[in-house]
Amino acid sequence: MFSKTCEYALRAMLFVGQKSKGGKRTGIREIAEGIDSPEYFIAKILQELSRKNLIQSLKGPAGGFYLDKKGMECTLADIVSAIDGDKIFSGCGLGLKECSEKKPCPIHSEFKKIRKEMHDMLQASTLNEFDEKLERKLTFLKRV
Amino acid sequence: MFSKTCEYALRAMLFVGQKSKGGKRTGIREIAEGIDSPEYFIAKILQELSRKNLIQSLKGPAGGFYLDKKGMECTLADIVSAIDGDKIFSGCGLGLKECSEKKPCPIHSEFKKIRKEMHDMLQASTLNEFDEKLERKLTFLKRV
């Protein structure tokens, strides 16, 4: 569905969101451990997200990644778009470059519906709202 | 969403389905041209589908690929499963190896719903039903 890179990105953002209360910051190592991802790889991904202003960061001692109030309003759709692009939200299910109402592929309308639901769902989900469930350990970001 | 390989596979199966009336067969070259895919690559993919009995083939002059009556009842879900496996139907949206009702990722239930719709849609679509629209040029398998 999403690329592996994107899966890591989503998990990392959820993780940092959860850890960002009270102006706290989280380092790469803690993030990698917290979401069970390769350390250097998630570092690269967060760099990219930082460049795109989806996450904030600070260098130096007591530095790390964090999300401010505005940052916590980031939606899952924003993250997916930033990493995987919009293909999943608008591309043709059969991979046709040209696929539209006028020249639809055989499953155009069915796919459109599913893609829309996916987009709506991700768009409606801001990082904010996952906090509580993560805190109460009702949901998880890694096995065990 | 699907791998490129899978997209080619779906298009090829739809194409062969459309061409299989009256016991006719279609050669690799015609298929590659008809769905705008690399010739040698789609050959490989059809080999795989043939091994898994999703498509029939015959060597020699006037040989080629075809679908018998039973073959035309193949669903799009069958094709996706054969090529991409079931990850898209059952895998976790955030890529967690363990993600279940008991230990759900933050978007577990939302994803479950979408994946189910996707599966239902693909499962409900047999190759049969696309014939007429393709024939009447209401849907397409390549640009132009």
Next chain:
DNA sequence: ATAATAGAGGATAAAAAACTCTTTTATTAT
């Protein structure tokens, strides 16, 4: 039987994605 055709199978190559390492730069505490 023979030649021509067309898929099967194995090997290889190119491109993209996933992942790692090293150096540089910014920040903080002493």
Next chain:
DNA sequence: ATAATAAAAGAGTTTTTTATCCTCTATTAT
């Protein structure tokens, strides 16, 4: 100012996916 810390940046490497080529085998028509 200096040392320590932690992210940024750049340059790799490895693995997976996508794509190509070549030889072999089955089938058909002559």
